[in-house]
Amino acid sequence: MNIHEYQAKELFEKFGVATPKGKVADTAEEARAAAAELGDEIVVKAQVHAGGRGKGTFKNGFQGGVHVVKNADEAADVASKMLGQTLVTHQTGEEGKLVSKVMVADAVDIEKEYYLAILMDRESRSPVIVASTEGGVNIEEVAEHTPEKIHNEVIHPLLGLQPYEIRNLSAKLGFSGDTAKQFGGLLKSLYNLFISCDCSMVEVNPLVTTPDGRVMALDAKFDFDDNALYRHPEIAALHDPTEEDPREVEAAKFDLNYIGLDGNIACLVNGAGLAMATMDIIKQSGGEPANFLDVGGGATQEQVRNAFKIILSDPNVKGILVNIFGGIMDCDVIAKGIVAACGEVDLNIPLVVRLEGNNVAAGKATLASSDVNLIAADTLADAAQKAVAAIAV
Amino acid sequence: MAILVDENTKILVQGITGSFGGRHAQLSLDYGTKLVAGVTPGKGGQKFADTVPIFDTVGQAVAETGATVSTIFVPPPFAADAILEAVDAGVELVVAITEGIPVMDMMKVRAAMVGTKTRLIGPNCPGIVTPGTGENSHGGCRIGIAPGYIHKRGKVGVVSRSGTLTYEAVYQLTSLGLGQSTCVGIGGDPINGTSHLDIMKMFNEDPETEAIIMIGEIGGTAEEEAAAWAKEHCKKPIAGFIAGATAPPGRRMGHAGAIVSGGKGTAEAKITAMRDAGIEVADNPSDMGAALVRAMG
Numbered sequence: 001m002n003i004h005e006y007q008a009k010e011l012f013e014k015f016g017v018a019t020p021k022g023k024v025a026d027t028a029e030e031a032r033a034a035a036a037e038l039g040d041e042i043v044v045k046a047q048v049h050a051g052g053r054g055k056g057t058f059k060n061g062f063q064g065g066v067h068v069v070k071n072a073d074e075a076a077d078v079a080s081k082m083l084g085q086t087l088v089t090h091q092t093g094e095e096g097k098l099v100s101k102v103m104v105a106d107a108v109d110i111e112k113e114y115y116l117a118i119l120m121d122r123e124s125r126s127p128v129i130v131a132s133t134e135g136g137v138n139i140e141e142v143a144e145h146t147p148e149k150i151h152n153e154v155i156h157p158l159l160g161l162q163p164y165e166i167r168n169l170s171a172k173l174g175f176s177g178d179t180a181k182q183f184g185g186l187l188k189s190l191y192n193l194f195i196s197c198d199c200s201m202v203e204v205n206p207l208v209t210t211p212d213g214r215v216m217a218l219d220a221k222f223d224f225d226d227n228a229l230y231r232h233p234e235i236a237a238l239h240d241p242t243e244e245d246p247r248e249v250e251a252a253k254f255d256l257n258y259i260g261l262d263g264n265i266a267c268l269v270n271g272a273g274l275a276m277a278t279m280d281i282i283k284q285s286g287g288e289p290a291n292f293l294d295v296g297g298g299a300t301q302e303q304v305r306n307a308f309k310i311i312l313s314d315p316n317v318k319g320i321l322v323n324i325f326g327g328i329m330d331c332d333v334i335a336k337g338i339v340a341a342c343g344e345v346d347l348n349i350p351l352v353v354r355l356e357g358n359n360v361a362a363g364k365a366t367l368a369s370s371d372v373n374l375i376a377a378d379t380l381a382d383a384a385q386k387a388v389a390a391i392a393v
Numbered sequence: 394m395a396i397l398v399d400e401n402t403k404i405l406v407q408g409i410t411g412s413f414g415g416r417h418a419q420l421s422l423d424y425g426t427k428l429v430a431g432v433t434p435g436k437g438g439q440k441f442a443d444t445v446p447i448f449d450t451v452g453q454a455v456a457e458t459g460a461t462v463s464t465i466f467v468p469p470p471f472a473a474d475a476i477l478e479a480v481d482a483g484v485e486l487v488v489a490i491t492e493g494i495p496v497m498d499m500m501k502v503r504a505a506m507v508g509t510k511t512r513l514i515g516p517n518c519p520g521i522v523t524p525g526t527g528e529n530s531h532g533g534c535r536i537g538i539a540p541g542y543i544h545k546r547g548k549v550g551v552v553s554r555s556g557t558l559t560y561e562a563v564y565q566l567t568s569l570g571l572g573q574s575t576c577v578g579i580g581g582d583p584i585n586g587t588s589h590l591d592i593m594k595m596f597n598e599d600p601e602t603e604a605i606i607m608i609g610e611i612g613g614t615a616e617e618e619a620a621a622w623a624k625e626h627c628k629k630p631i632a633g634f635i636a637g638a639t640a641p642p643g644r645r646m647g648h649a650g651a652i653v654s655g656g657k658g659t660a661e662a663k664i665t666a667m668r669d670a671g672i673e674v675a676d677n678p679s680d681m682g683a684a685l686v687r688a689m690g
Contacts, residue, residue: 120496120497120500120583122583122584122612122613122650123613123614125499125500125503125504125584126500126504127500140655140656156504157500157501157503157504158501158504158505195497198495198496198497200496225495225496225497225649226649227469227493227494227495227496227649228495228496228497228498230469230470231470231495257647259641259644259646261639261641269557270557271555271556271557271558271647272555272581272610272646272647272648272651273553273554273555273556273557273558273559273581273608273610273636273647273648273651274555274557274558274561274636274678275646275647276610276611276636276637276639276640276646276647276651277558277561277634277636277637277677277678278678279637279639279640280636280637280638280639280660280677280678281677281678281679282639283638283639284676284677289639292640292646292647294647325557325560325561325564327538327539327540327543327556327557327560328417328420328538328540356561356564357540357543357560357564358540358542379679380561380677380678380679381677381679381680382679384677
């Protein structure tokens with residue numbers, strides 16, 4: 001799960017990670033009031049999850065989702081041109097993202113930019129701190145071209161961050177004296193935040209030093225472990241469903257795991273591994289998968305019905321491939337779900353069904369005796385070929 | 394032989410009174426597995442299915458029944474504690490079926506298990522099946538949630554992250570007349586107890602296993618590590634399959650660990666590493682059984 005920049009700032013403030021002073025605003029008047037409490041260089045930033053905001057364009061013609069202004073009136077003016085408008089960046093696609101909040105913050109003079117991140121590393125099964133003197137740029141490029149400028153510190157899962165590890169990183173970044181002390185305090189707070197909130201990643205890019213000797217986090221990206229959200233209702237509340245594909249939001253309501261893609265053959269599968277493999281074989285057979293959809297190992301008739309509605313809500317879908325390996329799950333339950341779903345939605349595109357496993361004979365009989373117009377397939381390869389052929393007609 | 398478990402292995406189930414755990418405990422009993430105890434705190438003294446004693450703690454269950462394997466069906470918030478309890482009770486093997494355990498919990502569990510004698514399989518896995526010799530492989534050891542009847546006792550070792558993809562492979566093998574020594578689902582989470590490599594080493598040493606199917610998916614580098622090892626050390630023919638070639642980078646595909654991030658964990662890299670190690674990689678999931686036949690020459 002991702003969060004907005006202003007929410008990240010609020011988390012930083014809560015955990016004592018130094019960050020520029022600022023506030024979020026829903027209206028131009030709130031932006032004016034927030035700016036009035038700040039200095040004489042103020043930055044106003046549109047709050048959407050997508051990157052590339054600074055170079056984006058609003059559909060009303062206003063250029064840029066990030067502006068530096070000199071006073072409260074200018075802040076209010078810029079905010080009024082962003083709020084309620086749709087921002088298009090290289091990451092949003094043509095449809096853009098509606099901006100309903102802006103962040104108003106002190107624009108900080110930067111002496112030097114650094115990179116600092118903490119992530120859950122699967123290989124070492126530990127949190128790893130990644131730091132670099134090359135901040136404000138794409139860290140993956142730094143890692144590729146100048147790997148010696150990336151410094152890693154693997155943290156023991158049970159001991160947590162140790163003072164010597166902070167000293168090591170501080171030395172590698174070239175900090176000394178009061179700067180090192182400030183960096184140490186910031187890193188300790190950031191690590192505490194990472195652990196306390198079950199983050200899978202927190203990336204500060206850039207971390208900056210200022211001419212007046214301060215160390216602060218200027219921008220941050222968070223990723224939280226979805227499996228741990230049950231014990232962090234305050235983090236779960238930061239979730240902004242308007243930032244996600246509405247079909248994915250709808251699927252989540254029914255405990256379905258759906259990810260929208262760009263193709264035209266929808267698939268409905270039980271099990272994540274088999275669902276991925278089904279997408280792969282569609283592509284291999286010359287088609288393009290429209291989605292990933294795992295209905296789970298114990299799907300009910302009701303879930304299958306809702307899954308059909310969701311995949312059919314995608315206007316690009318020209319055909320459907322159902323691939324079920326009923327291990328414990330009864331194939332007949334799935335078959336009845338398909339029949340029920342087709343009875344409710346006006347299905348006018350080809351439907352290819354491959355059922356295998358537990359009680360498959362009854363499932364096939366249920367499908368055969370219904371008036372659902374479907375194409376039966378024996379193996380997954382057969383199903384994929386039939387689906388691709390069916391939409392080509 | 395087989396690996397990890399056989400028809401004589403005594404298992405217990407933590408979370409046996411939950412609906413999911415109870416259902417699969419019953420299916421294991423039906424399969425003929427020696428399920429000797431259940432554990433649910435507060436329900437000690439009761440019986441499961443009128444025959445299997447339930448205990449309050451794993452320690453009591455192990456002392457009374459001699460169980461050496463525990464299966465975890467405990468819900469995610471309590472699963473890490475349940476695993477640690479089983480480790481403390483000294484069981485040899487813990488198989489964690491539970492899906493949705495926070496990564497930080499698993500990180501701590503793994504660190505706490507260092508130096509203990511217990512092996513962990515999973516979490517978020519379908520479990521282990523060593524098929525029996527009866528009808529529909531009855532009489533074997535079924536731990537977890539796999540459908541028992543698709544198996545057949547034989548000589549192919551199967552290791553996979555995913556549940557249904559394992560069943561698909563097993564079904565194809567059985568349909569081709571090829572039985573299995575042991576089928577192990579290692580789970581789809583980013584931090585798990587046992588890797589592809591660990592299981593490959595066991596299959597390599599197991600006299601009953603004559604060939605191996607290794608099924609992987611996008612995310613991490615576990616398949617590459619197993620392939621690199623196999624290239625140098627594995628004496629037996631191997632077939633493989635990797636799911637997720639079409640998955641968009643940065644998106645988690647159902648399994649918490651199935652994600653391509655920072656250019657790492659792509660299907661392409663895994664398939665290349667496997668082919669480089671002489672592994673017969675199936676072109677598609679319908680081809681897994683046939684790929685093994687090709688690998689065996």
